[in-house]
Amino acid sequence: MSMNSARAGRGGVGAGNMGGGQGGGGLDSVRIAAMRRRHAGCRIRWVVTGVGVVLQAGTVFAEFTVERLIGVGGMGAVYLARHPRMERRVALKVVNDGIAADPKARTAFDREVALAAGLDHPNIVAVYDRSGPDDPALWLSMQYIEGGDVNALLASAPGGLPLAQAIGLITDAARALDYAHAQGLLHRDVKPANLLIERGERLLLTDFGIARTLDDTRTISAVAATLAYVAPERFANLPSDQRVDVYSLGCTLFELLTGRTPFPFTDQAAVIAAHMTAPPPVISEIRRDLPPGLNAVIATALAKNPNERYRTCGDLAVAAYQAVITAQWSAAPAMMSAPPPGPLPPGPFMAPPPNPAGRGKVGRRLLIAGGIAVPVVAAAAAGIVALKPFARQSDSAADSDAESTRLRADARDAALAGARKAATVMGTTNADDMDGTIAAMKSVLTGSMLEQFNTSAEELKQIAATAGVHSSSTVLCAALASLDDGLQHATAVVVLESTHTPRTGAATIDSIAMRMELTHTPDGWKANSITAPSTTSNTTTNHRTAAPTPPTGTSNAAFLDTAATAAVKSAGVAALTALLQHRAADIDNFAAGVRAVTTADAYRKLTTTIDTVVTAVRTSHQDTTAKIDPVGLTRLTADRAELLCGVEVTATNPSTTQYSSVTVQMQKLSGHWLLSDLPNTY
CATH class of the missing domain: 3.10.450.50 (Nuclear Transport Factor 2; Chain: A,)
Incomplete structure (x- = not known):
């Protein structure tokens, strides 16, 4: 939503994304006169464009000597400049007069940039200096990053970046964001264009704090360029915390892996509606070689309710990393996806x-x-x-x-x-x-x-x-x-x-x-x-x-009786199937089916759950099938046993599949093995 700091693109230094929408006109005559008075004796040259005054090479502005224009957009312009005493090149941002003339915007700008200037992290672009209260223009000088941004990487990989590269970039961004959050500063404009790559190696996050300031002074049409990454609560004008950045980072991860945003609509209203109501896309259906565990990572990061998201950006990065590591355990491509429902x-x-x-x-x-x-x-x-x-x-x-x-x-x-x-x-x-x-x-x-x-x-x-x-x-x-x-x-x-x-x-x-x-x-x-x-x-x-x-x-002699182990396993599978599998058309018989495979004490404990299931199924008309496999025996005596079972439950209306492992305790009564407890679900 705001200007990006300078970055060099392919073939030399290029312009970054300067923000969405059209800014207000050029500098007015009063502002130009004030600039001339401030820089009396200096040679100031400018060109008036459709978005304001653009300083030319050689101009001295706020004691910086402009070397060249890097980018220009609705929010203003970014220059490569040199400080006369520090002898270092900086990215000099000059905000257009439409914002500079607003007292509220100036106050907010000073406050947020002061906070951003206090950030000291290897993955955050440093802010060196900013405009003072007497300056007619709003400006700041930042660390100049000689490299490209992540958008440039995506341009060369339209189907998404290599998995390792994407996870590495998100991890660096998460470190920067978590550090800033610990300092009490939200970013609120996390997107690929704000992730800079220094000479193809280190990632740096730019525009901290500025996005929040400028958001307060623009209409929704002005933020069209970054609607693709905005958390739902911001559209509803609800209170925000660090989880708005978690959401944006999740959208960014999605784009890094697929080459497209989660909701790639051209209509702004459609994008907003999707952020507010549409479920996140299933990323492995867009890019088939991705680990299926990333589906849950994206779904959690892009949850509509902030309380259902990852608590920190670091949690998101670790979850993505773990999904990749887990997928590495699979022996063949077919193992990379969850097993389909079976008999x-x-x-x-x-x-x-x-x-x-x-x-x-x-x-x-x-x-x-x-x-x-x-x-x-x-x-x-x-x-x-x-x-x-x-x-x-x-x-x-x-x-x-x-x-x-x-x-x-x-x-x-x-x-x-x-x-x-x-x-x-x-x-x-x-x-x-x-x-x-x-x-x-x-x-x-x-x-x-x-x-x-x-x-x-x-x-x-x-x-x-x-x-x-x-x-x-x-x-x-x-x-x-x-x-x-x-x-x-x-x-x-x-x-x-x-x-x-x-x-x-x-x-x-x-x-x-x-x-x-x-x-x-x-x-x-x-x-x-x-x-x-x-x-x-x-x-x-x-x-x-x-x-x-x-x-x-x-x-353990009990384990040596094959007939006994087979009997208790079969009984355990039957009990779990009765508990987890049901048909809406036959739901009236659900309780009787559970009663037949459980002890009296276990059935009493399950009564409330059974009533809840019956009520829900009558309302939703949902059917489920359960697959219990594999089944292992962990304890067996003459009348007690414990099983460890893999469970896959597939539901209709809506269609979902859930996986878990459960510990099942069995008791032998009158020659029959019955379920007596479900102590653990993993």
């Missing part, structure tokens, strides 16, 4: 029925939390390989079964330990040692996932190093969902808590539910694919508690 289980990740021939009578015992050191994983894996021949050579069927049971238990423990290790390593980054981070990540991957990671490792390194985020992770809960008879392939479900700490700003905590496919290698169990459709974030530091670890090896 209800049982599916390939449910435990198979017992084999009539007696083969594979060993069940699946699972770990939840706690660390297993890498040497233990390697030893278990080595033991599997070494002992297989002995099992085949046994002359005793009983000995063979016992050996098979032990081998399977060892493989189960090692596979789950490998899943926990892979999740933790992939969720840990050190921005100051990205070579070490990348090497650690490669050490837990194999197959197609390792191949894809190798192709994207440099981009990941650049993104993480630029964002400057340090991430540490803890496994909250993990379970093995399947292990093949050959003890070479497994599927696990893991819930990871990651804490992301930027160089500046508040830390954020993500709970990430992921499904992992693992392969046994000579170096232990490694991940060959990871999908993480479910991520929840907050800006608190309240860490969740990891679940306890059950016994390992063959010491």
